[in-house]
Amino acid sequence: MLFKAWSSLVVAVASLSVASALRHHHYPQRPPYTRGHGKTCTLTPKGHGADDAPNILAAAHKCNNGGKVVLPAGKNFTIGSPLDLTFLKNVDLEFAGRITFTNDTDFWQNNSYYLTYQNASTFWLIGGENTNIYGGGVIDGNGQPWYDLYAKNPLVLRPILFVIYGARGGSAKDLSLINSPQWFNFIANSSDFVYDGLHIAGKSVSSNVAKNTDGWDIYRSDGITITNSVIYNGDDCVSFKPNSTNIYVSNLYCNGSHGISVGSLGQYPAEYDIVENVYSYNISMNYASDGARVKVWPGNAAAMSTDLQGGGGAGYVKNITFDTFYLNSVDYAIELTQCYGQNNASLCVQAPSKMKLTDINFNNFYGTTSGVRKAVVATIICSVESMCSNIEASNINVTSPAKYGTSQYICTRVDTSDLHIPCTSS
Known part of the structure; x- marks a missing residue:
């Protein structure tokens, strides 16, 4: 049966993603990285809840094409405006500190990036060629105001916490994602990307449940690996949405979820x-x-x-x-x-x-x-x-x-x- 063929493939290429194995390519490179960095941009937060998005954007441009952007450990950064990082090429993002998104639900509903699929939106976008994100830091979606707002208005546009968009190679490793307003991870229009060692957790502290907090949703993407992660959430642990191909998922601990899910599919008549x-x-x-x-x-x-x-x-x-x-x-x-x-x-x-x-x-x-x-x-x-x-x-x-x-x-x-x-x- 096909299961036996798959099993043999996984044993033979234990360090490869399914997509990479099928095409005889290697995983995207994972930390620690051996390549040298032409430039290193180390940021200092503005503090007092001021918006650090413009400085992060400026550093990403300055250290693009072979550099590294560092958000140091012990520092608290705030993102209060949309941040588009889809232009990156051969860049490391070392997120060792804490990143928190502001809780201005009115602002984000009018200014977040609209992703079309299932009425999804996001605070920020990360993509490009061979972009590696790591560092042991925390990314906090400040979800409680969104859980309470959604209970009153189920049509509210709730941002996704961590979106990889248009990536060609790269990885996200050793990060904690907490309190997402909606899905924790969404990867779209991407290929050959690895998630390794993520810790995901989110729960409402009010009577309003944190809904639709999927661990991962994969959409129109090929050659995606998700491994060695712990997920505490309230919806699909991993979901393979339309046009997900050559996906490898392994070594996950999921708690409170809706399982490892194919779909939902066939929702839209014209697709x-x-x-x-x-x-x-x-x-x-x-x-x-x-x-x-x-x-x-x-x-x-x-x-x-x-x-x-x-x-x-x-x-x-x-x-x-x-x-x-x-x-x-x-x-x-x-x-x-x-x-x-x-x-x-x-x-x-x-x-x-x-x-x-x-x-x-x-x-x-x-x-x-x-x-x-x-x-x-x-x-x-x-x-x-x-x-x-x-x-x-x-x-x-x-x-x-x-x-x-x-x-x-x-x-x-x-x-x-x-x-x-x-x-x-x-």
């Missing part, structure tokens, strides 16, 4: 979404809604019966492997649905998904479910069998709470020949 060649390995998933998840919308936007809006988009998901997951009190160990966002499953049969799912592998799952779904451990539901093929599950050793009886696996409109689990129909 063709692709997610292909994704390998997720050695994941610890704790107190989450899902362990591994594939979620695509049904085939007719007009059929929706929830507040979520979408459906009708086409495309495919191919060659996806979830391998070696350790689960502690998750609601579903495995969830695959071609009916995302739909309360009435019969409507999804009437309007089958236009997203074809092929070669999806769930292998080596261990642990327990929470009991939220009672005895159900996994649910695999296709809109029609022809739109799902080569769906495989093997060595699934996950148990539901004993009080609910024998663990159950729901398999609907899917060929069960490669599902080595005791399937029952919904």
